[in-house]
Amino acid sequence: xxxxxxxxxxxKQFEFDEDVASVFDDMLNRSIPFYKQMQxxxxxxxxxxLKEADTVYDLGCSTASTLIExxxxxxxxxxxxxxxxxxxxxxxxxxxCKAFGIDIKLKNEDLLDTSYDNAKLVISNYTLQFIRPLxxxxxxxxxxxxxxxxGIFIFSEKVISSNKVLNKxxxxxxxxxxxxxxxxxxxxxxxxxxxxxxxxxxxxxENKKMILDAGFSHxxxxxxxxNFATFIAIK
Ligand SMILES: Nc1ncnc2c1ncn2[C@@H]1O[C@H](C[S@+](CC[C@H]([NH3+])C(=O)[O-])CC(=O)[O-])[C@@H](O)[C@H]1O
Ligand SMILES: O=C(O)C(=O)Cc1ccccc1
Numbered sequence: 080x081x082x083x084x085x086x087x088x089x090x091k092q093f094e095f096d097e098d099v100a101s102v103f104d105d106m107l108n109r110s111i112p113f114y115k116q117m118q119x120x121x122x123x124x125x126x127x128x129l130k131e132a133d134t135v136y137d138l139g140c141s142t143a144s145t146l147i148e149x150x151x152x153x154x155x156x157x158x159x160x161x162x163x164x165x166x167x168x169x170x171x172x173x174x175x176c177k178a179f180g181i182d183i184k185l186k187n188e189d190l191l192d193t194s195y196d197n198a199k200l201v202i203s204n205y206t207l208q209f210i211r212p213l214x215x216x217x218x219x220x221x222x223x224x225x226x227x228x229x230g231i232f233i234f235s236e237k238v239i240s241s242n243k244v245l246n247k248x249x250x251x252x253x254x255x256x257x258x259x260x261x262x263x264x265x266x267x268x269x270x271x272x273x274x275x276x277x278x279x280x281x282x283x284x285e286n287k288k289m290i291l292d293a294g295f296s297h298x299x300x301x302x303x304x305x306n307f308a309t310f311i312a313i314k
Contacts, residue, residue, distance in 0.1 A: 082106040085262075085269040093273040095141075100167035103142055109260040111205065112253070112304045118204070120302050121233050122149050124311060125200055128231050133199035134158040138190050138222075139206025141165075143172035143183055146202075150181035159183045162193055190218055195225035204235040204309075208278050216289055223293040223314065232295070232312040237280045239306065249306040256305075286310060 082102040093099075099106065107114050122145070125135065132155075137146050140161030150159055161183050163169055169185050176183045186193060191214055195201060201222050207215055222232055240246040257267050281289070283300060287310070290298040295312040302309040 080105060082109060085266040085273070089269055089273060091273070092275075093270070093277045095163075095165035095168055097167040100142070100165060100171055103168065103171070104144065107141075107144075107205075109262070110257065112256050112307055113302070117235055117302055117307075117309050118145055118148060120309060121145060121202060121204060121235075122152055124233060124301065125149055125202065125231075126153060128200060128229075129153065129155065129157060130199075131155040132158060134160065134197050135200045135202065136195045136198050136225075137161045138195075138201060138203040139163055139209070140172060140185070141168045143175055143185065145204060146183050147175060147179050147181045150183065151179065160186065160195075162186045162188055162190060162195075164189045195222065197227065198222075198225045199227055199230055201226060201230070201232045202234070203232075205237065207234060208236050208280055212279060216292070219289055219293040223295060226314045228314060230314045232290070232314075233301075233309070234312075235307070235309040236286060237278060237306055238286065238303075238308045239280045239282055241282050241284070252305050253307075280306070283308060 080102045082105045084098055084102060129135065135149065135157055140146060140163050143161050146159045146161050150157065159182070161172060164187060166187060169187050172185055190210065207218070210218055226232065240249055254267055287298045290312045295314055298310055298312040300308050301311050
């Protein structure tokens with residue numbers, strides 16, 4: 080279904096409810112530049128590290144697109160676990176897993192309350208940005224502790240620039256991208272308001288610092304378009 084959520088006047092904060100879940104795949108494809116390519120990169124890098132029976136967690140798996148694609152492309156059997164706290168997202172995820180015949184364990188839990196035992200790889204694309212900063216640092220530490228010694232963490236985030244002028248240019252460039260994707264100025268400004276204080280982006284450096292402070296030995300940007308970046312971290 081096509082995302083028309085912000086065509087009408089909306090006063091509430093952004094939520095992953097039934098309305099958003101019903102148009103979510105279209106929303107992501109039209110709102111995150113190079114979403115498919117970023118997902119492909121995540122999967123290609125993931126496959127470099129994964130062996131038979133390894134456990135992979137996707138934190139904020141939404142409709143499970145990434146784990147389904149990973150399951151399809153892997154030559155070895157993996158233990159795939161998707162975690163999300165939106166029932167509306169998970170009910171769609173469950174239908175898609177059945178339709179594609181991919182076995183994924185879906186857990187309806189808050190990322191802050193659950194554990195990720197025996198993880199070889201943790202993926203979290205465009206989800207940490209919705210966790211409040213203090214909790215976010217704790218979550219990263221938990222991910223670090225859950226990963227096996229040679230474990231990998233791949234995550235993507237909307238980012239900001241610490242340079243005010245450049246930051247404004249990045250935001251304008253992103254809004255031009257959204258207009259080209261068919262969103263009106265009204266939809267763009269309504270969504271911006273709904274995301275205020277809900278989506279809290281860090282700079283690239285803040286993301287890297289958070290990762291290294293948690294104990295990871297290495298972190299770098301794999302892919303970046305203006306204010307959207309994919310990082311890889313090695314335990
Ligand atoms: N505290 C939380 N606990 C559990 N889930 C949460 C929490 N906060 C947010 N979520 C979940 O995180 C997901 C973020 S979307 C991820 C896209 C996906 N990774 C993709 O690559 O297709 C990104 C976006 O919409 O920008 C939603 O499904 C929320 O329900
Ligand atoms: O659409 C936006 O304005 C964004 O910042 C990206 C996004 C994509 C999907 C859900 C929430 C935010």
